[in-house]
Amino acid sequence: xxxxxxxxxxxxxxxxxxxxxxxxxxxxxxxxxxxxxxxxxxxxxxxxxxxxxxxxxxxxxxxxxxxxxxxxxxxxxxxxxxxxxxxxxxxxxxxxxxxxxxxxxxxxxxxxxxxxxxxxxxxxxxxxxxxxxxxxxxxxxxxxxxxxxxxxxxxxxxxxxxxxxxxxxxxxxxxxxxxxxxxxxxxxxxxxxxxxxxxxxxxxxxxxxxxxxxxxxxxxxxxxxxxxxxxxxxxxxxxxxxxxxxxxxxxxxxxxxxxxxxxxxxxxxxxxxxxxxxxxxxxxxxxxxxxxxxxxxxxxxxxxxxxxxxxxxxxxxxxxxxxxxxxxxxxxxxxxxxxxxxxxxxxxxxxx
Amino acid sequence: xxxxxxxxxxxxxxxxxxxxxxxxxxxxxxxxxxxxxxxxxxxxxxxxxxxxxxxxxxxxxxxxxxxxxxxxxxxxxxxxxxxxxxxxxxxxxxxxxxxxxxxxxxxxxxxxxxxxxxxxxxxxxxxxxxxxxxxxxxxxxxxxxxxxxxxxxxxxxxxxxxxxxxxxxxxxxxxxxxxxxxxxxxxxxxxxxxxxxxxxxxxxxxxxxxxxxxxxxxxxxxxxxxxxxxxxxxxxxxxxxxxxxxxxxxxxxxxxxxxxxxxxxxxxxxxxxxxxxxxxxxxxxxxxxxxxxxxxxxxxxxxxxxxxxxxxxxxxxxxxxxxxxxxxxxxxxxxxxxxxxxxxxxxxxxxx
Numbered sequence: 162x163x164x165x166x167x168x169x170x171x172x173x174x175x176x177x178x179x180x181x182x183x184x185x186x187x188x189x190x191x192x193x194x195x196x197x198x199x200x201x202x203x204x205x206x207x208x209x210x211x212x213x214x215x216x217x218x219x220x221x222x223x224x225x226x227x228x229x230x231x232x233x234x235x236x237x238x239x240x241x242x243x244x245x246x247x248x249x250x251x252x253x254x255x256x257x258x259x260x261x262x263x264x265x266x267x268x269x270x271x272x273x274x275x276x277x278x279x280x281x282x283x284x285x286x287x288x289x290x291x292x293x294x295x296x297x298x299x300x301x302x303x304x305x306x307x308x309x310x311x312x313x314x315x316x317x318x319x320x321x322x323x324x325x326x327x328x329x330x331x332x333x334x335x336x337x338x339x340x341x342x343x344x345x346x347x348x349x350x351x352x353x354x355x356x357x358x359x360x361x362x363x364x365x366x367x368x369x370x371x372x373x374x375x376x377x378x379x380x381x382x383x384x385x386x387x388x389x390x391x392x393x394x395x396x397x398x399x400x401x402x403x404x405x406x407x408x409x410x411x412x413x414x415x416x417x418x419x420x421x422x423x424x425x426x427x428x429x430x431x432x433x434x435x436x437x438x439x440x441x442x443x444x445x446x447x448x449x450x451x452x453x454x455x456x457x458x459x460x461x462x463x464x465x466x467x468x469x470x471x472x473x474x475x476x477x478x479x480x481x482x483x484x485x486x487x488x489x490x491x492x493x494x495x496x497x498x499x500x501x502x503x504x505x506x507x508x509x510x511x512x513x
Numbered sequence: 514x515x516x517x518x519x520x521x522x523x524x525x526x527x528x529x530x531x532x533x534x535x536x537x538x539x540x541x542x543x544x545x546x547x548x549x550x551x552x553x554x555x556x557x558x559x560x561x562x563x564x565x566x567x568x569x570x571x572x573x574x575x576x577x578x579x580x581x582x583x584x585x586x587x588x589x590x591x592x593x594x595x596x597x598x599x600x601x602x603x604x605x606x607x608x609x610x611x612x613x614x615x616x617x618x619x620x621x622x623x624x625x626x627x628x629x630x631x632x633x634x635x636x637x638x639x640x641x642x643x644x645x646x647x648x649x650x651x652x653x654x655x656x657x658x659x660x661x662x663x664x665x666x667x668x669x670x671x672x673x674x675x676x677x678x679x680x681x682x683x684x685x686x687x688x689x690x691x692x693x694x695x696x697x698x699x700x701x702x703x704x705x706x707x708x709x710x711x712x713x714x715x716x717x718x719x720x721x722x723x724x725x726x727x728x729x730x731x732x733x734x735x736x737x738x739x740x741x742x743x744x745x746x747x748x749x750x751x752x753x754x755x756x757x758x759x760x761x762x763x764x765x766x767x768x769x770x771x772x773x774x775x776x777x778x779x780x781x782x783x784x785x786x787x788x789x790x791x792x793x794x795x796x797x798x799x800x801x802x803x804x805x806x807x808x809x810x811x812x813x814x815x816x817x818x819x820x821x822x823x824x825x826x827x828x829x830x831x832x833x834x835x836x837x838x839x840x841x842x843x844x845x846x847x848x849x850x851x852x853x854x855x856x857x858x859x860x861x862x863x864x865x
């Protein structure tokens with residue numbers, strides 16, 4: 162049975178929502194768990210869940226439902242971690258200093274083979290650094306990167322890097338393109354994914370130095386990458402490309418601006434419908450339709466982002482993740498174990 | 514009477530929609546025009562508009578209406594330009610080579626005092642380069658920048674730079690903060706605007722080298738800038754800040770991702786309502802509400818973005834602008850003449 166290690170102490174709603182999401186996933190997807198964190202807190206959470214269950218939207222927005230999980234029927238291992246890395250700490254220093262932190266021990270459990278993959282919703286920087294240090298880089302990959310799957314009208318588009326590396330070289334972005342390609346093929350089942358460079362104009366020669374250099378590098382091996390040239394922010398959602406490469410600063414901004422815009426629009430719609438009585442009535446009728454759209458784009462459905470380029474599987478979840486998002490993150494981790502995307506990256510780099 | 518010069522040949526829908534938007538604005542806002550481009554084409558457009566009017570959404574999305582303008586009653590000067598700078602051309606080279614291009618002559622008309630401000634919907638790079646070369650920099654400003662006004666739930670937020678400079682130094686971003694502040698005060702009437710740095714985390718020390726350096730520079734004069742620290746993409750729309758500084762590559766990506774996300778969501782909503790008969794009915798009822806939201810965020814309402822830091826007023830419009838967007842761009846230009854934002858930037862830099 163696949164075992165997923167979870168940093169039970171990471172994220173805004175840790176430990177309860179994290180533990181709840183993990184056991185929910187274990188029951189639903191048939192995986193074993195390794196919960197890493199303060200043993201007494203984790204045990205309290207498990208006991209509470211066994212007794213009362215927990216409230217969660219169950220994938221539908223709107224009203225919470227009570228979710229019940231028979232915790233005792235699950236294969237759960239608890240690994241005690243006495244320390245926690247906080248959001249503000251410098252990741253590199255923190256993981257060296259806090260060897261008994263939950264994130265370091267979560268990574269260790271994958272490094273030693275006790276678990277098959279890990280999920281972390283705490284500091285992204287710490288999860289990155291711990292994974293890099295604990296699992297090691299795939300030879301030939303200079304820096305691991307986060308693959309973000311953005312929803313579009315048709316199939317999702319992979320933005321890589323989604324925030325692991327703020328300062329990038331053209332060579333790094335070339336490697337992101339290779340990793341994104343393997344992810345797209347193996348995880349999203351896209352046969353010959355199309356690759357683009359995120360840029361601020363269509364024509365070659367547009368954009369900053371990084372985008373220009375990467376354009377030239379990918380253009381040289383156009384067929385290998387199924388390279389489509391530059392992609393503007395507006396076209397990201399139009400399925401011109403399956404993979405879009407950029408540095409982690411820009412990628413993270415894209416991810417969050419998408420989230421922010423969608424959230425603002427839903428708020429605007431809500432407030433517009435509330436402007437008069439007729440509006441409230443129509444708004445009520447329109448609600449199920451709006452819900453379906455919200456579900457299509459809600460980050461909680463995606464659960465987590467894969468860190469590509471390390472020798473092991475790390476799924477990074479949103480810091481705001483509650484049980485439902487964590488459940489989906491565990492699903493992403495399980496799928497990554499099955500598709501072995503990081504092993505395939507290693508093989509592909511070797512034969513390149 | 515304020516005279517606005519318009520590059521009649523720039524933009525995807527030039528010359529007809531550009532000329533139509535310009536005369537519409539002239540009639541509605543009481544400004545004089547200087548239309549720059551191929552004389553015969555411009556005259557044809559004016560004749561056609563005088564005779565038949567033109568079709569435009571009039572600020573409401575949905576059905577076009579026929580707009581009628583009595584062209585003969587307006588103060589319109591035509592300046593012939595024999596050349597056009599195309600979208601793909603390298604801006605710097607193009608403006609030096611094509612001295613009789615419409616954009617170069619449009620800028621000239623402001624430089625010589627024939628017009629008070631200009632509107633351009635063609636190549637942003639060419640409009641930038643021509644303005645920089647033709648109008649000159651404000652002393653103390655290293656590079657002009659584009660101020661983008663993004664809609665939010667409450668008041669708009671200014672993102673600067675919106676795409677003028679792909680590669681920036683920390684010093685440039687400091688100047689963007691100064692210019693954005695004067696824009697926000699004078700054009701948007703915000704008394705003591707709050708400034709933030711666009712970044713991928715809240716804490717100091719997050720992000721790429723540029724963001725880190727700018728953070729430190731603004732933090733040193735925290736009160737002067739009413740500096741709020743780092744702002745993430747998600748928070749852009751939450752009015753934590755009135756001005757957000759970033760390099761032009763990131764700013765342009767933000768602008769276009771916002772546009773792309775909103776456009777995708779509206780398409781999703783449309784297609785969701787079309788899924789069954791009941792949906793179509795509810796969709797029909799909901800349409801006026803959705804329209805009002807669309808109008809709040811539609812770039813056509815904003816019309817154009819001001820180029821700050823040059824000795825003159827340049828309004829850059831979306832390449833896809835049609836008459837309605839151009840009409841609003843002329844309004845932005847007229848307001849900039851009235852508020853004299855670039856003169857105030859010059860004064861502020863002198864006293865700094």
